[in-house]
Amino acid sequence: MAAVVADPGECDVVREGLTSLLLKGALRLHWRDETEVRRCKIAALIGSHDLAHVVVVGAPINHRRQERARAQCLERLLYELDQLGVSEVWLETRHFALNERDLKLVEALRGKRSVSVGIRVEFARPKDEPMLWVPDAVAGAVNAAASGGEIEAMEGFGEIEIINVNLS
Numbered sequence: 001m002a003a004v005v006a007d008p009g010e011c012d013v014v015r016e017g018l019t020s021l022l023l024k025g026a027l028r029l030h031w032r033d034e035t036e037v038r039r040c041k042i043a044a045l046i047g048s049h050d051l052a053h054v055v056v057v058g059a060p061i062n063h064r065r066q067e068r069a070r071a072q073c074l075e076r077l078l079y080e081l082d083q084l085g086v087s088e089v090w091l092e093t094r095h096f097a098l099n100e101r102d103l104k105l106v107e108a109l110r111g112k113r114s115v116s117v118g119i120r121v122e123f124a125r126p127k128d129e130p131m132l133w134v135p136d137a138v139a140g141a142v143n144a145a146a147s148g149g150e151i152e153a154m155e156g157f158g159e160i161e162i163i164n165v166n167l168s
Contacts, residue, residue, distance in 0.1 A: 001073040002139035004131065005052035005084055015130040017045050027127040031140030036153065042137055043156030053138045053160040054080050057146075058167045067098075069167050071105050075114065076165050078106065082115040092132050093123035 006014065018029060021042060029042060058073045081089060093099060102121070109115045126132045141154040142162060154160070 001058075001070070001077050002053065002055040002135035002142070003077055003081055003089070004134040004138065005054065005081065005086055006131065006134075007050070008088075010049065011131055014046075014049050014051070014134070017049075018042075018130045018133050021045065028130070029133040029137065030126070031137045039137075039141070039153040040156055043141060043153045046134055046137060047156045047158045051134065051158075052084070053135075053157055054084075055139060055142050055160055055162045056080070056165055057142070057162060058165045061167055067101070071101075072167055073165055074102065074105060075109060076163060078109060078115050078119065078121075080161075080163065082119050087118055087120060089119060089121045090124050090129065090132065091121060092136075093125050099123050 021029060021038070031039065031042075034042065054077065056073045056077045058069050061069050078089065091099075091102060094102075106115070106119075106121045110117050110119075124132060126136070138157055138160060141157060142160060145151050145154040
């Protein structure tokens with residue numbers, strides 16, 4: 001699970017740059033659908049902006065308990081973002097019930113003071129919000145590098161904070 005931390009005033013410039021890389025007819029950039037050459041171009045564009053990247057890697061993952069693993073990773077990610085002073089978090093929207101599950105987790109984290117009450121969590125669709133393309137790209141690059149491939153693309157992003165969470 002990945003996040004990008006950006007100054008809201010700079011997001012329009014990032015959005016414009018990312019949108020300029022869309023292929024004809026495409027509604028969004030999606031790391032897994034891109035060629036290695038385009039991945040390097042996307043990483044270089046993202047890396048040219050003043051953005052912070054945080055990735056939480058959860059392992060080992062039991063595929064029958066993916067939602068639990070997501071909750072553990074989201075908890076750590078929100079904690080880290082809160083520590084960085086982030087006040088607004090945008091998650092990629094999922095099914096309504098799954099979004100509600102995420103919001104209940106946020107409320108529980110506020111209740112146990114793992115995150116501050118001021119952190120706001122909203123949802124958006126990647127085709128509507130190009131800033132969601134950034135963490136998708138960063139997570140894809142980190143995953144590819146961990147699998148033994150495409151180190152070059154990952155280096156284009158600049159510094160990426162990677163936090164490992166033990167899910168066992």
